[in-house]
Amino acid sequence: MTIVYQIGHSLYLNITNRCTNQCGFCVRYKTDNIQGYNLTLAVEPSVKEILAAIGDPSRFREIVFCGYGEPLLRLAEVIAVSKVLKEQNIPVRVNTNGQANLIHQRNIIPEIAPYISTISISLNAENETVYNQVCQPSFGPGTYQKVKEFILACKPLITNIIVTAVALPQVNIKAVKQLVEKELGVRFKLRHYDDIMQENRYGR
């Protein structure tokens, strides 16, 4: 069971396998092994176990909540670990599907913003129809709009916001890029399947 795994100068945290999307192309449906790390969790790790697995964070350029699932399902743990890292001036990135406010039924951004330096949000589609096909959100209709609202709500509170889409045949990447940059006013990042397999998961 792998709680942390290093790629380049970053350390990735694998804290849950649960997710509120069911993207058919998700890495977790393809393999349980990324670069030799088995990311299937028998039990979700506690804050103490996560911090122990990180060890000395100053060895890394960045600590990334990512996993094989949606890290913000474990909001309390993300905050607790990020707080400790922030005290040591370690940059923290959260890779998310942008559904945390739906999950927790409140705006959680002010709760995490003080401790994280970057948020990477997977949008993956230029409209709701494509989003529902690609991501199959368990919250159903309206989720796409809520993810866009989540992105906008991050803007006043988090310095670095990256919105991503995976290059898939059914996605109009040019339209997603335009929407992200012009309508949402944040940075767009295109992801390719090969890159994701190198890192951790589809879409983030």
Ligand code: SF4
């Ligand atoms: S790709 Fe990301 S958002 Fe989609 S099911 Fe997998 S972990 Fe969840």
